[in-house]
Amino acid sequence: MNPQPAVSALDRLTAAGRRRARRWVGCPRILDVLTALSCLALMALDIPGLAEADNSLDSPVEAAFVLFLGASTLLLRRRQPWVPYAVALIFLWWLHELTLVQFALYSLGRYRGWRAGVLGVVAYVVCALVLFSLPGWPLHGGDSLPSFLSLVVPIGVLAAGVGIAANRQDLVRALEAQRAETAVLGAVQAERARVAGDVHDFVGRELTLLTVRAEVLARRARGESYAKDFEELSETSRRAHRVLNEIIVQRGADGAPTPGLDALAALAEQSDRAGSPVKLDVDEAAQRLSPLRQAAVYRVVQECLTNAAKHAPGELVGVRIAIADHQARITVSNTLPASAPSRAPVSAGTGTAGMAERVRSVGGTFTAGHAEGAYEVVAELPTGLPAA
Template sequence: MTTTGEDGKGDIRALTGPWWWARWRSAVLDGCLALVSAVECAAEGIPFARDAGIPLAVGVAFGMVAGSTLLVRRMWPIVVVLVSVAISPAQMGFLLTVVGLYTLAASELPRRIIASLAGMSLLGTLVVTFVRAQQDMTNGELDMGDWFVPFISITASVGVTAPPLLLGLYVGARRRLMESLRERADSLERELQLLAERAEERAEWARNEERTRIARDMHDVVAHRVSLMVVHAAALQAVARKDPEKAVKNAALVGDMGRQALTELREMLGVLRSGDGAGVARERAEAVPLAAVRVAAAAAASRAADEGGGSAEGPCLSELDELIGQSAAAGMMVDLSVEGEVRSYAPEVERTAYRVVQEALTNVHKHAAGAKTYVRLAHRVSEIAMQVENEAPSEVSSARLPSGGNGLVGMKERVSALGGVFVSGPTDAGGFRVSAVIPAS
């Protein structure tokens, strides 16, 4: 529960005291001040009643009611000051005036209102003091020069008004400063909590990205060579009795591909053990904002792919002939055409282009064995384009290669990470086409 006073100040603290007080301690303090002020004004009401010619009981009651208004000083400081100004001609309410001005100055009221009420209190005290001193001089109670009346009037009015007013302004400014610092500390705490939550989100995203990258790298390393091994094994089974010499050749090819697959797996596992590959996405995710880390970490994942203990460069476009030769050795009819001036590219661009062609050929082995395949590579001014298209298969493959459906997704992720465009889909002739365009820089 919170409260808002008439001074416009919203108190955000929970109320634990009665009525408008935030704490019981404040209520007790105001009660004591109101009691002392009521006693003072009641005592001062006796001479006021005699001078005014009214019953003493009326003067005492009037003083007690006026002095007890200190009880509402926190809720309505304006009322307290106005009452003190109103009873100043009766020479009552010294404590009421002092405490009222202090409370008014310490409140959140506009400065012009505080200045106006303080000016009224100063003027009222000045006039009352001047009149009383003049009367004393006239009655002969004081025998001073003409300078004494204005001097005592100004001194008394300033002495009663200025100290509580200045103290209240100081306390109010200090209170606002403390509240501002508290709000700033709360804001910083919320920002730190938000940063911690975002850091946790980035870490979780990095872990997911790393798992995806490892799965994609495992797929790139294993799928192509194992697919070729299965194709060769099927061919080996078919010609084992009819053509022993070709069977021996196919067996040697299966062994070579198996050793190459084991070598690449060993290199990749070496990277994971050393932590160089496993921490790439996470380190980048924690170092930059979440919006930028998606592109940066994806590119880092593409750069980190195929890096190993002894093979830092990874596959490149110059190895396409060997890749196509392996597919041709497995019985696939592959036609490679290159357009434009051959040149070198950034390592991540060449690796991605190589992997796109490799995965496309793997898919042909899986789903269109024996179909003629066309591999086109175009070197352009600011980009490199590749297309792998196979004709409709003449028969269903007997190799029965499994497919997880992640090959095309992995290719699209690699190309998109470098700002390229990837398109795949069936052709009108019943075949399948994979196309990709990657910026050269």
């Protein structure tokens, strides 16, 4: 009995559980609720003292209710962080409570940047200094000024400083995400340019042959009644070629057209020499695909072999190109390595976007992802061939 399916099912369930946990933990609303509950739990340690102090709270229930209302304002910390900050200053004056102000100052620095964080700290320190000078403030260790400098000021500076640092990290992550999105868009645009270049090469070649053939036939039919038709056909094809040249931007000298299926064997041999063996299986009917569709197949296989060499070096790569029901199906899969490479591969992360754009340019569909211990890319595109 082979236990492998059970292990794979367990791995899939574990991975699904981890994804759900990341979604729950990463949800902003859930994080805000957890933050408010954490603040409430810390402030709840002061409930017995607050009920006994001279602050108009007559019972632990009233003190707990007031603290609950104060902690609830942290649910607004992303959109309106000044609200919990103002409530925290009220708590500082009324209840001598320093917990909420720490969360509020962190929220100011995190969601409004360093200017708001610095302003919040300054206002908090001034307010606390005034309150420290009033009778009735519970002193922490004899002299009020040393207590103020050793407790109140570090609390505010540290909380706001951590929030400002987190804000910087948020900006860095947002910038990285924007760069990644820009890189993907650039890859898509580059692939579109390559497709346009291939259209120019393949269609332009056929139009040139059509023009030449029509001119030859026109010369042979000179003197006949239908000679004018061949001349019109030649002029029409020449005019279509000029329009094609005007629409598609000419590439540089290195813009050779994308190879077709005939070049797959050399591509597989190159991958073999690099240490990633390839099992290539191509239906004979695939040779009847148009040059543009063959170029799409080549681009998918080329990028897949490159990715396999980066992320799964030494693993066998299976390439299958099948023709069925007027659809060409390209399947490229490789087993995932047991352990990650010692060094992260150098990758721009845009190859998949380029492959997908190339397949969509000829009316196909594209999927890529993990499948039972392997990474599989499946592309389907219409053959455009007449029925057999």
